[in-house]
Amino acid sequence: MNQFLKDWGEAAYTSLGFFWMALWAFALGYLISSMIQVFVTERRMQKTMGDKGGKSVLLGTFFGFISSSCSFSALATSKSLFKKGASFVSSIAFLLASTNLVIELGIIISIFLGWQFVVGEYVGGVLLILSSWLLIRIINPKKLIQKARKRLDESSEDHADEKSLTEKITLHENWAKVGKQYGMEWKMVWKDVTVGFTIAGIVAAFVPDSFFQTLFINTGEGQQSFGFFTLLEHVIVGPVAAFLTFIGSMGNIPLAALLYGKGVSFAGVMAFIFSDLVVFPVLRINAKYYGWKMSLFILFLLFTSLIAASLLLHYGFDLFSLIPQGTDKGITDKEHFAIDYTFFLNLAFVALSGLMAYFGFFKWKNVKHHKEMAPKSPLMENILKWIAMVCYVWLAIGIVLKFMG
Numbered sequence: 001m002n003q004f005l006k007d008w009g010e011a012a013y014t015s016l017g018f019f020w021m022a023l024w025a026f027a028l029g030y031l032i033s034s035m036i037q038v039f040v041t042e043r044r045m046q047k048t049m050g051d052k053g054g055k056s057v058l059l060g061t062f063f064g065f066i067s068s069s070c071s072f073s074a075l076a077t078s079k080s081l082f083k084k085g086a087s088f089v090s091s092i093a094f095l096l097a098s099t100n101l102v103i104e105l106g107i108i109i110s111i112f113l114g115w116q117f118v119v120g121e122y123v124g125g126v127l128l129i130l131s132s133w134l135l136i137r138i139i140n141p142k143k144l145i146q147k148a149r150k151r152l153d154e155s156s157e158d159h160a161d162e163k164s165l166t167e168k169i170t171l172h173e174n175w176a177k178v179g180k181q182y183g184m185e186w187k188m189v190w191k192d193v194t195v196g197f198t199i200a201g202i203v204a205a206f207v208p209d210s211f212f213q214t215l216f217i218n219t220g221e222g223q224q225s226f227g228f229f230t231l232l233e234h235v236i237v238g239p240v241a242a243f244l245t246f247i248g249s250m251g252n253i254p255l256a257a258l259l260y261g262k263g264v265s266f267a268g269v270m271a272f273i274f275s276d277l278v279v280f281p282v283l284r285i286n287a288k289y290y291g292w293k294m295s296l297f298i299l300f301l302l303f304t305s306l307i308a309a310s311l312l313l314h315y316g317f318d319l320f321s322l323i324p325q326g327t328d329k330g331i332t333d334k335e336h337f338a339i340d341y342t343f344f345l346n347l348a349f350v351a352l353s354g355l356m357a358y359f360g361f362f363k364w365k366n367v368k369h370h371k372e373m374a375p376k377s378p379l380m381e382n383i384l385k386w387i388a389m390v391c392y393v394w395l396a397i398g399i400v401l402k403f404m405g
Contacts, residue, residue: 005401007205012398015201017336018254019193022108024342026193027349029104031356034181036066038369039168057133060090061126064097071276072188072285074098079289083152088145089136092301093129099276100125105253109273112257116324120270120317124309128274131305144297148290176367179360182353189251191381191388196251198391203258212262215241219263224323226265226314234268235310239303242275252276266323267314274306281380 060081067077074095082091099105101122110118168174213219216237218230226234241259242252252273260269276282278299286295317323337343360369 008394008398009402011201011205012395013201013402014204014336015197015395016399018112018200019197020336020346021111021342022253024345024349025104025107025111026189027353029102029107030182030185031178031349031352032103033067034178034185034356037181038174038177056087056090057093057129060086060093061097061101061129064094064099065101065103067094067098067102071099071282075282075285075289079152082149088148089133092132092136092298095277096128096132096302097125100128100274108253112253113260113269114324116317116322117256117269117273119322120266120313121273123316124270124274124313127309127312128302128305131308132301135301135304141297144294148294151291152289172364173367175359176364177360177369179356179358179364180367180369181360182356183360191384192251194251194388194391195384197254198394200254200258203255209262212259212264216259216264216268219265224325226267231265231267231311231314232307234265235271235307238264238268238271238310239275239278239306242272243279265314266317267310270313271306271310274310278303278306281377284377 064074067074077098078091078095081094082088086094106118106121109121209220216234218226219234256269256273259272260266264272283295283299286298289295290298314323360367
């Protein structure tokens with residue numbers, strides 16, 4: 001019993017330490033994302049994404065890169081772009097880029113996994129887009145695309161103003177919108193991040209290596225040599241693990257770091273990170289937008305591209321000896337609360353977050369701002385909310401046990 005209580009305290013301390021490490025990165029990423037979403041309208045994006053060629057795919061990728069990392073926001077925006085005339089392939093490029101190439105995700109990955117995984121995330125995101133584009137060109141699902149576009153209701157035009165960027169930056173109303181959007185970004189992810197970081201601490205403290213060696217075959221700490229079929233199993237099981245812990249890409253990163261530390265292959269970890277668009281909530285939302293046939297086609301498209309991209313990344317990085325040596329000790333044994341650059345960056349971005357909240361919800365609180373989101377299941381959201389509340393109780397008791405036990 002005493003050992004369990006000790007492990008409970010360590011799990012809670014590790015979870016909070018993980019979040020403290022990442023706090024400034026979350027704040028920076030969401031601030032940049034909020035500014036871009038206010039100052040760059042969907043109308044501006046849609047005008048350039050109407051054809052099926054490489055230019056539209058490139059632009060879809062770029063606009064996804066500068067957008068929000070939230071899957072539900074990305075789903076709603078890609079649907080809106082497609083409905084307003086953007087090609088299917090450029091909409092898919094936007095969707096993949098907005099969940100794999102965004103700035104805040106790269107920052108979080110650099111903190112927990114290192115620069116090799118950041119490179120893998122961005123190169124892999126491009127490979128995902130290219131693989132999807134190639135599959136769409138080969139399969140050429142014209143009828144599915146026509147039916148999906150027809151299914152979408154005609155909506156009112158986007159009446160977003162077309163002021164220049166300089167004019168927009170000087171208007172206080174837009175900074176109020178930035179503040180409101182910043183608050184919305186946190187509102188979208190707080191439950192996922194809470195659950196994800198709590199699970200990461202629990203896994204680090206309680207789950208033995210043997211569990212991962214059973215789930216991911218031929219693994220073990222320090223294991224670097226994997227056969228093709230082992231890698232294939234890893235890139236298939238990775239998305240399954242993500243499905244079972246669906247907490248969004250940002251909340252999954254500490255878990256990805258732990259998986260790599262337990263000996264899971266580079267390909268398997270990348271597949272785990274890439275998997276936030278091949279889970280049931282996303283499948284259901286796409287079915288609501290486009291119909292089940294198109295939703296299942298998108299699932300097939302993304303899952304196939306995910307497997308191909310993860311394997312190509314692994315062999316490519318192995319060829320150039322870029323795969324890092326995995327160890328979970330780097331993040332679990334680190335002194336998370338030292339007076340270092342993380343401490344000062346967190347203080348700065350907490351103050352900046354307060355300023356954004358002041359602009360959006362106090363000084364200019366009457367300014368209206370709305371961002372379309374994909375429909376969520378009220379039942380699932382309530383379940384996740386209560387799980388997050390349980391996590392807070394778990395963390396609070398754990399911290400008491402850590403320092404009072």
